[in-house]
Amino acid sequence: MLPKDYPPWKQVYDTFARWRQRGVWDVLLAVMVHSAGIQDRVEVKALLIRLFMRFAGL
Template sequence: MCELRTRCSTDLSDPEWEILCPLVPAVRPGGRPAKHTRREILNALAYWLRTGCAWRLLPHDLPPWQTVYHYWRRWQQVGVWERMLTELRERERVQLGREVSP
């Protein structure tokens, strides 16, 4: 799905997406094609986190709340969020001239 939508202030910038893209699981081969890009899923999750809204109140121009929740839950189960936080923390520490790990 390649619909244009109004950009939200919570949407990932191109540099942010470049950092996170390699950390997001790719679409599994052999299944049906993804209806929504991984970036749009992350944009919806960023909106949800920032606003604190209920899943069902995600704006209609974002992927459906059921889809966003599915990915949030699945990626939580397989440790994607933990890996992202570790990568971002280590990246920040290196930029500050510190050791990668305290």
């Protein structure tokens, strides 16, 4: 269930899938890693966990 101010779930999923297919998520992650000065995979995983927790409200 998405918040009421979001578009219908199908539209959200279709956008996500289209971005995944076009490589948008890969570019976004690369930019975030570069801008944060991250050097290795452990730091990338830690960043992703922190981002997930922040956006999940944990």
